[in-house]
Amino acid sequence: MIKLENIIEFIKDQIIRIEGPYQGMEIEGIADLKNIDSKYLDWIHPNSQQPQVRAETSNSKVIIANQDVFYNDSMKYDGKILIQVKDPYLTIAKIGNEFFAKKEKPIIHPTAIIDKDAKIGKDVNIGAYSIIGSCIIGDNSIIQENVIIRDCVTIGKNVFIKSGAMIGNPGFGFVKEGNGTLVKFPQIGNVIINDNVEIGSNTSIDRGALSDTIIGSGTKIFNLCHIAHNVIIGEQTIITAHADISGSVKIGNNVWIGPNSTLIGHQIIGDNSIIGAGSVVLRDVPSNEVWVGNPARFLRENKV
Amino acid sequence: MIKLENIIEFIKDQIIRIEGPYQGMEIEGIADLKNIDSKYLDWIHPNSQQPQVRAETSNSKVIIANQDVFYNDSMKYDGKILIQVKDPYLTIAKIGNEFFAKKEKPIIHPTAIIDKDAKIGKDVNIGAYSIIGSCIIGDNSIIQENVIIRDCVTIGKNVFIKSGAMIGNPGFGFVKEGNGTLVKFPQIGNVIINDNVEIGSNTSIDRGALSDTIIGSGTKIFNLCHIAHNVIIGEQTIITAHADISGSVKIGNNVWIGPNSTLIGHQIIGDNSIIGAGSVVLRDVPSNEVWVGNPARFLRENKV
Amino acid sequence: MIKLENIIEFIKDQIIRIEGPYQGMEIEGIADLKNIDSKYLDWIHPNSQQPQVRAETSNSKVIIANQDVFYNDSMKYDGKILIQVKDPYLTIAKIGNEFFAKKEKPIIHPTAIIDKDAKIGKDVNIGAYSIIGSCIIGDNSIIQENVIIRDCVTIGKNVFIKSGAMIGNPGFGFVKEGNGTLVKFPQIGNVIINDNVEIGSNTSIDRGALSDTIIGSGTKIFNLCHIAHNVIIGEQTIITAHADISGSVKIGNNVWIGPNSTLIGHQIIGDNSIIGAGSVVLRDVPSNEVWVGNPARFLRENKV
Numbered sequence: 038m039i040k041l042e043n044i045i046e047f048i049k050d051q052i053i054r055i056e057g058p059y060q061g062m063e064i065e066g067i068a069d070l071k072n073i074d075s076k077y078l079d080w081i082h083p084n085s086q087q088p089q090v091r092a093e094t095s096n097s098k099v100i101i102a103n104q105d106v107f108y109n110d111s112m113k114y115d116g117k118i119l120i121q122v123k124d125p126y127l128t129i130a131k132i133g134n135e136f137f138a139k140k141e142k143p144i145i146h147p148t149a150i151i152d153k154d155a156k157i158g159k160d161v162n163i164g165a166y167s168i169i170g171s172c173i174i175g176d177n178s179i180i181q182e183n184v185i186i187r188d189c190v191t192i193g194k195n196v197f198i199k200s201g202a203m204i205g206n207p208g209f210g211f212v213k214e215g216n217g218t219l220v221k222f223p224q225i226g227n228v229i230i231n232d233n234v235e236i237g238s239n240t241s242i243d244r245g246a247l248s249d250t251i252i253g254s255g256t257k258i259f260n261l262c263h264i265a266h267n268v269i270i271g272e273q274t275i276i277t278a279h280a281d282i283s284g285s286v287k288i289g290n291n292v293w294i295g296p297n298s299t300l301i302g303h304q305i306i307g308d309n310s311i312i313g314a315g316s317v318v319l320r321d322v323p324s325n326e327v328w329v330g331n332p333a334r335f336l337r338e339n340k341v
Numbered sequence: 342m343i344k345l346e347n348i349i350e351f352i353k354d355q356i357i358r359i360e361g362p363y364q365g366m367e368i369e370g371i372a373d374l375k376n377i378d379s380k381y382l383d384w385i386h387p388n389s390q391q392p393q394v395r396a397e398t399s400n401s402k403v404i405i406a407n408q409d410v411f412y413n414d415s416m417k418y419d420g421k422i423l424i425q426v427k428d429p430y431l432t433i434a435k436i437g438n439e440f441f442a443k444k445e446k447p448i449i450h451p452t453a454i455i456d457k458d459a460k461i462g463k464d465v466n467i468g469a470y471s472i473i474g475s476c477i478i479g480d481n482s483i484i485q486e487n488v489i490i491r492d493c494v495t496i497g498k499n500v501f502i503k504s505g506a507m508i509g510n511p512g513f514g515f516v517k518e519g520n521g522t523l524v525k526f527p528q529i530g531n532v533i534i535n536d537n538v539e540i541g542s543n544t545s546i547d548r549g550a551l552s553d554t555i556i557g558s559g560t561k562i563f564n565l566c567h568i569a570h571n572v573i574i575g576e577q578t579i580i581t582a583h584a585d586i587s588g589s590v591k592i593g594n595n596v597w598i599g600p601n602s603t604l605i606g607h608q609i610i611g612d613n614s615i616i617g618a619g620s621v622v623l624r625d626v627p628s629n630e631v632w633v634g635n636p637a638r639f640l641r642e643n644k645v
Numbered sequence: 646m647i648k649l650e651n652i653i654e655f656i657k658d659q660i661i662r663i664e665g666p667y668q669g670m671e672i673e674g675i676a677d678l679k680n681i682d683s684k685y686l687d688w689i690h691p692n693s694q695q696p697q698v699r700a701e702t703s704n705s706k707v708i709i710a711n712q713d714v715f716y717n718d719s720m721k722y723d724g725k726i727l728i729q730v731k732d733p734y735l736t737i738a739k740i741g742n743e744f745f746a747k748k749e750k751p752i753i754h755p756t757a758i759i760d761k762d763a764k765i766g767k768d769v770n771i772g773a774y775s776i777i778g779s780c781i782i783g784d785n786s787i788i789q790e791n792v793i794i795r796d797c798v799t800i801g802k803n804v805f806i807k808s809g810a811m812i813g814n815p816g817f818g819f820v821k822e823g824n825g826t827l828v829k830f831p832q833i834g835n836v837i838i839n840d841n842v843e844i845g846s847n848t849s850i851d852r853g854a855l856s857d858t859i860i861g862s863g864t865k866i867f868n869l870c871h872i873a874h875n876v877i878i879g880e881q882t883i884i885t886a887h888a889d890i891s892g893s894v895k896i897g898n899n900v901w902i903g904p905n906s907t908l909i910g911h912q913i914i915g916d917n918s919i920i921g922a923g924s925v926v927l928r929d930v931p932s933n934e935v936w937v938g939n940p941a942r943f944l945r946e947n948k949v
Contacts, residue, residue: 069552133527203846223741238507241846248677263886278567281905297585297603299905299923315603315621317923373856437831542811542849582871601889601907619907619925
């Protein structure tokens with residue numbers, strides 16, 4: 038149980054107004070609508086259809102909402118507390134992370150195999166059965182279990198790499214000889230993963246061929262993605278599950294790559310663009326545009 | 342070698358008629374057409390083009406077929422045995438599983454790392470290098486090698502989880518702050534996997550955000566699939582390889598999701614529906630319909 | 646540092662002409678354009694737009710190019726060396742592999758779990774936490790870490806299997822009983838992987854149901870692919886990342902299967918054909934054709 042006053046203190050910069058008798062309240066957690074009861078925090082999504090009705094009928098005593106919800110007699114009569122904030126979705130995320138998400142103390146599991154020349158920062162977690170080459174890993178990064186990170190990899194701070202991810206394997210480039218034999222093109226570049234990146238389960242990020250594969254800071258890559266050699270991804274970009282990013286693709290900042298989409302080699306995706314789910318991108322996509330389909334075509338501008 | 346009489350005893354409920362001298366026969370196995378010889382069981386698929394010719398020309402002495410094949414002089418002359426059943430495909434599957442598929446005795450491999458608070462049922466197999474949190478696993482379930490099952494997971498009976506599967510990792514939800522920073526939305530829900538489910542190699546099933554991710558009983562999920570947070574899948578449904586099921590999707594009972602198809606978040610797929618290979622589903626799909634394409638559209642009704 | 650004379654000796658069969666004072670030169674490596682300096686080998690891709698300008702303005706002293714580049718006064722004045730070869734892309738690949746790619750000595754890692762009946766050839770590498778059944782592995786093959794190879798698998802010589810690959814798991818075939826229950830069809834066939842095959846990270850190759858899954862020699866399969874039961878792939882074929890090859894598909898020799906493409910069951914892809922990125926193949930594809938789209942359609946002939 039967490040004192041509501043402590044939660045209010047934590048989010049005070051975001052609060053517009055508090056109504057109702059919040060002193061002395063204790064909160065058990067956050068939950069979905071179905072499981073919420075009076076001891077849980079409830080919150081109204083900004084896109085909710087009937088925010089006022091949602092707030093009045095909530096099983097919870099404490100409602101976090103934006104200014105679309107007002108504290109009326111019904112809420113007052115029920116002894117509810119209304120915490121008005123600018124962005125309830127963001128506020129509940131911050132509350133959940135701070136008070137209700139389990140935080141594990143970082144450990145280096147004894148079964149992890151770590152190269153003696155690896156440079157591991159402070160408070161780094163390395164999970165069971167992970168294999169760490171003579172790479173660099175920044176402070177506060179979490180490497181889960183069964184992850185492989187090879188010699189050629191540099192990882193920043195606060196990076197989160199989920200189980201089964203494979204970072205720094207040699208890429209896939211072949212030159213055909215006259216007799217049809219496929220000769221491997223050397224794959225001797227690096228992987229650079231900047232601060233605050235997240236990498237999903239069973240995702241592979243291959244090393245560069247002659248240059249480097251680079252993931253910009255704050256970018257989030259989801260499960261089962263493939264990031265090929267020489268790919269360069271900007272900052273605060275979202276790569277959703279099963280995305281297939283072929284060799285030498287460049288993706289800008291603040292881009293959203295939809296689930297199971299395919300980017301063929303050497304394409305450039307501009308800043309603030311959106312690639313729809315299942316799209317197959319065969320051409321460069323300018324900044325601030327939404328492209329969808331197979332083959333992907335311009336759908337509309339993306340105003341930001 | 343298995344006595345044919347024992348096989349016949351095992352499938353007796355399915356037999357319509359037996360013709361030919363089956364007493365004393367012994368069977369070495371089941372095989373594909375190319376490798377079959379007189380000691381192997383042959384079977385005629387109900388959709389076979391020329392079932393009678395297939396039966397007469399089979400290298401095998403023992404043929405399992407439906408009533409499209411009759412025991413004629415040619416078969417009699419060759420000393421063949423014809424076992425007529427209603428569904429030869431089902432019957433051969435049952436025979437194969439019972440007599441010719443290797444059954445491993447369940448073991449808990451000494452390299453598996455199992456939380457002291459895990460509740461493991463009877464006759465459960467946990468393969469080498471698997472990592473099991475303080476979860477619940479029902480009787481007779483098989484967890485292969487290199488699997489990760491986290492604290493938040495409940496697994497039923499007779500569940501089969503193949504190597505490299507990742508069950509219960511935190512999902513992928515972010516809220517954008519004013520400065521563009523992506524803040525993780527808390528991922529603190531559970532995963533519930535009911536009885537008789539199968540989960541493929543390197544498939545990931547993420548925990549719910551605030552509610553649960555649920556897989557209904559008898560449902561089969563194939564290799565390299567991604568099942569996101571809060572997804573709810575019904576019973577006896579087939580999710581083929583590389584399917585990408587985004588957050589909060591609901592899939593009914595007896596559904597077939599084609600290979601490499603993509604379901605964007607919050608869609609609902611009704612009972613008995615079929616989603617074609619490579620489809621990109623952007624809208625709800627009613628029950629008893631077949632949808633295909635990118636974007637997926639109605640193709641025809643699916644009568645069941 | 647490698648003596649240029651040794652490199653020249655190694656590629657002498659491919660050299661058309663050498664111009665400039667190469668005696669005594671030493672080479673530090675190969676690199677991409679951005680990182681190249683005078684101690685690095687540079688090379689001009691046959692498709693380069695302005696090969697002569699590229700050669701003249703290179704930061705490197707030593708240029709490998711085809712006959713589109715000639716040794717003019719500018720290059721002479723700069724003391725450059727021009728090595729003319731027929732295929733500079735192939736030549737630089739061979740040089741890189743021979744002189745500048747790190748070669749690891751094969752080891753059997755002590756944490757690898759290897760069945761006592763496994764037949765392992767000479768100079769085979771088996772990485773940490775890999776699990777090897779009573780299979781056959783040919784000479785000089787490299788099995789990386791966290792790989793699983795089951796009893797039913799035969800692997801040729803010089804095969805390269807990357808981390809997290811799952812070879813020989815039971816496939817995905819179910820027969821529906823009257824009550825809707827899905828009964829597993831027996832999966833008791835083998836996997837045969839011929840010489841010089843490469844298999845990517847987290848790729849799964851399932852065993853045959855009653856027959857075998859076969860990968861032809863020299864074929865390269867990339868990361869996160871799914872190769873289902875009974876699939877037969879020819880020689881020198883390229884299967885790019887996230888390709889989904891359903892059961893009983895046959896793929897010829899010298900085929901290119903694009904990233905994230907989907908082949909439904911039982912299709913036949915002829916020799917020398919190309920399947921475009923993100924294609925969904927619902928029909929047989931003849932030899933020497935390019936097919937693209939969802940559903941995939943004939944685009945053009947592929948002359949080889």
